[in-house]
Amino acid sequence: MNGPYLELAGASKSYDGGATQAMDIPSLTIAKGEFVSLLGPSGSGKTTTLMAIAGFLKIDKGKILLNGRSLETVPPHKRNIGVVFQNYALFPHLTVEENVFYPLRMRGETRSAAQSKIDRALDMVGLSGAAGRHPRQLSGGQQQRVALARTLVFNPDLILLDEPLGALDKNLREHMQVELRKIHRDLGVTMIYVTHDQTEAMTMSDRIAVFTNGRIDQIGTPDQIYHRPATRFVASFVGDSNILSGTAIGEDRLEVDGLGQMPLTNPSLTGGQTFDVLIRPEIIKLRPAGQGTTGHDAVIEDSINYGESHLVLLRVGDRSLRARMLSTDMKHLRPGDKCRAEWDPAYVHLIG
Amino acid sequence: MTQLAVDHAVAGFQPAGWGAALFRRPALLYLPALLFLGAFFLIPLGLIAWMSFTEPTAGLGNYLAFFESGRSLRILLNTVLTAAIVTVCALALAYPVAYVAATKPGTYANILLLVVALSFWTNFLVRTYAWMVIFSNGGPAHSLLAFLGWSPPPRLLYTSFASTLAMVQMLAPLMVFMLYAVMRRIDQALLRAAGSLGATPARAFVTVFLPLSTPGVINGVTLVFITCMGFYVTPILIGSPRDMMISGLIAEQLEQLVDFGGASASSVILLVFTLALFSIYSSIFDIEKIWTR
Amino acid sequence: MPARILAFITANFLFWPTLIVVPMSFSSAASLQFPPPGYWLGYYQAFFTSPNWTGPLFNSLTIALMTTVMTLILATPAAFALVRLSFFGKRAFRLLTLMPLLVPHIVLALAYYIYFGEIGLLQTRLAVSLAHVCLTIPIAVLILTAALQSFDTNLERAAASLGANPLASFRTVTLPVMMPAFLVAAFFTFINSFDESVIGLFISGRDAATLPRQMFNSFSMDADPVIAAASSILFGAVLACVGAVAAARLVKSRFGASRSPV
Numbered sequence: 001m002n003g004p005y006l007e008l009a010g011a012s013k014s015y016d017g018g019a020t021q022a023m024d025i026p027s028l029t030i031a032k033g034e035f036v037s038l039l040g041p042s043g044s045g046k047t048t049t050l051m052a053i054a055g056f057l058k059i060d061k062g063k064i065l066l067n068g069r070s071l072e073t074v075p076p077h078k079r080n081i082g083v084v085f086q087n088y089a090l091f092p093h094l095t096v097e098e099n100v101f102y103p104l105r106m107r108g109e110t111r112s113a114a115q116s117k118i119d120r121a122l123d124m125v126g127l128s129g130a131a132g133r134h135p136r137q138l139s140g141g142q143q144q145r146v147a148l149a150r151t152l153v154f155n156p157d158l159i160l161l162d163e164p165l166g167a168l169d170k171n172l173r174e175h176m177q178v179e180l181r182k183i184h185r186d187l188g189v190t191m192i193y194v195t196h197d198q199t200e201a202m203t204m205s206d207r208i209a210v211f212t213n214g215r216i217d218q219i220g221t222p223d224q225i226y227h228r229p230a231t232r233f234v235a236s237f238v239g240d241s242n243i244l245s246g247t248a249i250g251e252d253r254l255e256v257d258g259l260g261q262m263p264l265t266n267p268s269l270t271g272g273q274t275f276d277v278l279i280r281p282e283i284i285k286l287r288p289a290g291q292g293t294t295g296h297d298a299v300i301e302d303s304i305n306y307g308e309s310h311l312v313l314l315r316v317g318d319r320s321l322r323a324r325m326l327s328t329d330m331k332h333l334r335p336g337d338k339c340r341a342e343w344d345p346a347y348v349h350l351i352g
Numbered sequence: 353m354t355q356l357a358v359d360h361a362v363a364g365f366q367p368a369g370w371g372a373a374l375f376r377r378p379a380l381l382y383l384p385a386l387l388f389l390g391a392f393f394l395i396p397l398g399l400i401a402w403m404s405f406t407e408p409t410a411g412l413g414n415y416l417a418f419f420e421s422g423r424s425l426r427i428l429l430n431t432v433l434t435a436a437i438v439t440v441c442a443l444a445l446a447y448p449v450a451y452v453a454a455t456k457p458g459t460y461a462n463i464l465l466l467v468v469a470l471s472f473w474t475n476f477l478v479r480t481y482a483w484m485v486i487f488s489n490g491g492p493a494h495s496l497l498a499f500l501g502w503s504p505p506p507r508l509l510y511t512s513f514a515s516t517l518a519m520v521q522m523l524a525p526l527m528v529f530m531l532y533a534v535m536r537r538i539d540q541a542l543l544r545a546a547g548s549l550g551a552t553p554a555r556a557f558v559t560v561f562l563p564l565s566t567p568g569v570i571n572g573v574t575l576v577f578i579t580c581m582g583f584y585v586t587p588i589l590i591g592s593p594r595d596m597m598i599s600g601l602i603a604e605q606l607e608q609l610v611d612f613g614g615a616s617a618s619s620v621i622l623l624v625f626t627l628a629l630f631s632i633y634s635s636i637f638d639i640e641k642i643w644t645r
Numbered sequence: 646m647p648a649r650i651l652a653f654i655t656a657n658f659l660f661w662p663t664l665i666v667v668p669m670s671f672s673s674a675a676s677l678q679f680p681p682p683g684y685w686l687g688y689y690q691a692f693f694t695s696p697n698w699t700g701p702l703f704n705s706l707t708i709a710l711m712t713t714v715m716t717l718i719l720a721t722p723a724a725f726a727l728v729r730l731s732f733f734g735k736r737a738f739r740l741l742t743l744m745p746l747l748v749p750h751i752v753l754a755l756a757y758y759i760y761f762g763e764i765g766l767l768q769t770r771l772a773v774s775l776a777h778v779c780l781t782i783p784i785a786v787l788i789l790t791a792a793l794q795s796f797d798t799n800l801e802r803a804a805a806s807l808g809a810n811p812l813a814s815f816r817t818v819t820l821p822v823m824m825p826a827f828l829v830a831a832f833f834t835f836i837n838s839f840d841e842s843v844i845g846l847f848i849s850g851r852d853a854a855t856l857p858r859q860m861f862n863s864f865s866m867d868a869d870p871v872i873a874a875a876s877s878i879l880f881g882a883v884l885a886c887v888g889a890v891a892a893a894r895l896v897k898s899r900f901g902a903s904r905s906p907v
Contacts, residue, residue, distance in 0.1 A: 103807035448651035582749020
């Protein structure tokens, strides 16, 4: 990773005289060319952070630095930061081409001089044919592309995207995710992407920052976030999860509430330490009862068919567990069946 | 609601763009209108309030004169009564129009709205003139009664009947718009839901649509009643001079008697009455919603 | 369907009575005789040539124009303040901008009669305009605040992020996007001023007489049959406007839908 390109230091914003903490970020650094997602439920402060970086919102304390320069006194229109809004914010009175020309016009370029840039930007998003239309004549996906082209055309130092795909249907959204990634790779521009959709964040990002209550709970690669969540919130917000409470008994064994003792492969625990124990549903393996003696006795309470996989609701002792099984592995298991549930201790993650 | 809108509402972002520049000096924006309304609205009204207590002599004389005179009390009563009759008739006429226009979209609904708009925008004086022609001696209404065997037909022009009917026709469009604004936002699925739950169309109307349309009814009734109370042109031109409305009294005190104090007192009484009605309304509803869609 | 039948009755009640002014305007009789004994165009000619009518028509148009300009100048910043800013006394200010809608016109007519008499403006076009501005500020404020509330402030944010300074953003985005609302506000203001009869009747006097005042006077005197032509012209103007709006809507709904996104 390169040195910091965008840096937030002690940046905070509160409302109602400090009663509502909208955003409180001790430190967040983003490298040049990175694609970072700000992920969190609504009201968690991710959009506030985005708006603070864009300059639409004044922070109470702290600093925001872009390329080593403090943005504090720089008004939004001089920051050279592109913003793609959720509702696109295309100018309804201008054509597609005029929308894309707008930032160049504000920078004093003439239409004829800018034409090649406009064409290139529209070409990049595959909308060369729609140059003369008005935004309302376009579909949601096309409007989204125009908004992107309008932002790309002036080579911003940073692009902020506020749930840009939120209004699109599922197939189009996946298609646009791929295109956005491609544009990011091709141009190497730094992008910050706000979303509440964890799948979107996982598939697109170099790194993800998980927000809750105005704070960043964890920032890391998608793998780190998924497999090594730092907090219980991250574990439950990202992906499907079983979270149990456990107490260390010795260096490499854990007493898990309701499940009994469990060996671990990442030892050096201190006895008496308590943890949240994360068991992802897909690490659980099921065998018909009577085959072998390892693992836990379980009863299948229900099974929900997702096509390629099944979500299996298990009862183990007095605990409910969720397991994720490939459909091909579910041939012999029916709701009501007794079975054995087992998992590799190496994949169990402790949050403590 | 978009995510940004949620955050916006929660966080109360500063406006960007033009608003931001004036954020710290809002007075620059509202002061012109404030000063203008102060100088040309509040002061003139204050002036008549002042005159009602001071002209020709200081004291409550003008008000005592108003409330001790049988004639002015009768006029006040007649004003309220006329306004009530007009409001009820306008509501009865307007409700079906607004209902059809709001719930049965199509050519018929469009034609209805067109007719209402046409009527709404036609000058009060033009419509008053039309009624003058209709009710004049030898005019269409008169001839019709004669044709039906009422001989000789009664005088129609310069009667309370004529002016009341004309005011109903003039204010019904306003009522339609007030009702329509509320009715068109009523989700038609609710009526279908009521039907699926066993209500006949008539019962679905009474138990679902009617209650949901009451805000429109209250808006319309308030506005029509208030407008009618202050109506001047129509009652003066085609109404009965004996059954005057309070606006006629004010004009008479001003023009014939040159009694500024008395005219001012009558005006203040009408104004207080109007504002009292409105404050009752606004204690139940948000004042601004009455005119907005 | 009984509602349709009731609606039909009301629509007829609203429509036909007013239409009677049209045959009257071609009448050759100089009084309220209906049906007219004969037809001619003389009253229309009189309306456009007699100073009794052209004067008030000119006055009314001038007053409406002055009113529209002044109202927009005052109401636009007020609407921005009401929607965009928070300041001390905002609720009271909002109430004040709407108040003129509540005060009966006869009360205002008296108030202006006395007030403009005191300051020596009585019977001037300026006085009528100033009075009309008070009446139309609420209308313009209501239209503009409604439009501003539905105005997407992200458009201004987008403009800023694309490099537009506040003034450029206002000029290139806010103003053009709000233009329809300004036009509607201007139109409503103009019509309201042009149509206003009671205040004009009391304060415009002979010199600044408005068209409604002239019409009112010819009713009460029952002498000037040009009133029928005047009424028909006003009615025809409304018919043309409402018809044009309806036609525009129809065209839009018929052909607008086929321009669906590709």
